[in-house]
Amino acid sequence: MRIGVFQFSPKWGDIGYNLAAISDTIFYYKGVELWVLPELCTTGYVFESKKDLEPLAEVFPSGKTSEAMEEVTRTSGTTVIMGVLEKLGENYFNSAAVFSKGFFMGIYRKIHLFNEEKHLFTPGFESPPVFRVKDVKIGVMICFDWIFPEVARTLALSGAMIIAHPANLVLPYCQDAMITRSIENRVFTVTANRVGTEQIGSKPPVTFTGKSQIVSPTGERLGVLSENEENVLIVDIDPSEALDKNITKLNNLFEDRNPDVYKL
Ligand code: ACM
Numbered sequence: 001m002r003i004g005v006f007q008f009s010p011k012w013g014d015i016g017y018n019l020a021a022i023s024d025t026i027f028y029y030k031g032v033e034l035w036v037l038p039e040l041c042t043t044g045y046v047f048e049s050k051k052d053l054e055p056l057a058e059v060f061p062s063g064k065t066s067e068a069m070e071e072v073t074r075t076s077g078t079t080v081i082m083g084v085l086e087k088l089g090e091n092y093f094n095s096a097a098v099f100s101k102g103f104f105m106g107i108y109r110k111i112h113l114f115n116e117e118k119h120l121f122t123p124g125f126e127s128p129p130v131f132r133v134k135d136v137k138i139g140v141m142i143c144f145d146w147i148f149p150e151v152a153r154t155l156a157l158s159g160a161m162i163i164a165h166p167a168n169l170v171l172p173y174c175q176d177a178m179i180t181r182s183i184e185n186r187v188f189t190v191t192a193n194r195v196g197t198e199q200i201g202s203k204p205p206v207t208f209t210g211k212s213q214i215v216s217p218t219g220e221r222l223g224v225l226s227e228n229e230e231n232v233l234i235v236d237i238d239p240s241e242a243l244d245k246n247i248t249k250l251n252n253l254f255e256d257r258n259p260d261v262y263k264l
Pocket of ligand 1: 171
């Protein structure tokens with residue numbers, strides 16, 4: 001399976017501009033079967049208050065992002081997992097939408113909100129989902145979910161072979177930690193981070209750390225981008241490698257678990 005990550009700096013508040021940049025990239029790099037894009041990649045990340053969210057939030061699967069991505073994935077035959085700003089009822093969610101071959105497949109709402117996101121968004125209330133593309137099971141989590149190993153574990157136990165991880169990372173630890181998430185679950189992880197700095201209104205500037213990466217089930221970085229440049233990372237993987245949960249002849253990652261003794 002050919003996987004693509006588009007690391008870029010979204011134009012704040014301009015969904016049309018960002019969708020055009022995403023579509024152009026997908027059409028340019030033909031043959032990518034799964035694209036993973038950054039968190040909140042259609043809107044930008046920093047908001048002064050919920051009032052800023054209202055004009056940018058979309059109901060899924062209606063609105064311009066759904067319309068554009070259904071069209072792009074239909075004509076290019078690809079699957080896209082991307083961070084979006086979702087409105088559901090009166091609540092706003094930091095979500096990841098999944099589109100495949102012309103269809104909206106579903107949405108994941110970020111469970112673990114980071115820092116000031118807590119003033120803006122409602123935390124997700126459902127288990128992280130696993131989607132199937134051909135025979136490949138793909139799980140979704142968003143950015144700060146990385147620091148809760150339960151999320152990646154839940155996805156792996158649900159059969160995920162690849163974890164798609166849209167991100168807007170600001171702390172320096174995640175990219176290294178995701179190597180562990182891959183090893184401890186024996187799954188591929190695809191972290192799509194953004195670059196650039198956002199300074200909005202009275203808010204202090206936020207700089208994002210780039211270094212988007214794709215990691216193998218044994219913790220090898222199969223590809224990594226720079227910390228500050230917009231770029232595309234494309235890697236071919238064999239997703240079935242993630243089905244082998246044997247660490248030694250006598251140790252199987254899932255069979256050796258003993259949940260009865262964990263206080264979780
Ligand atoms: C983050 O969760 N965007 C750091």
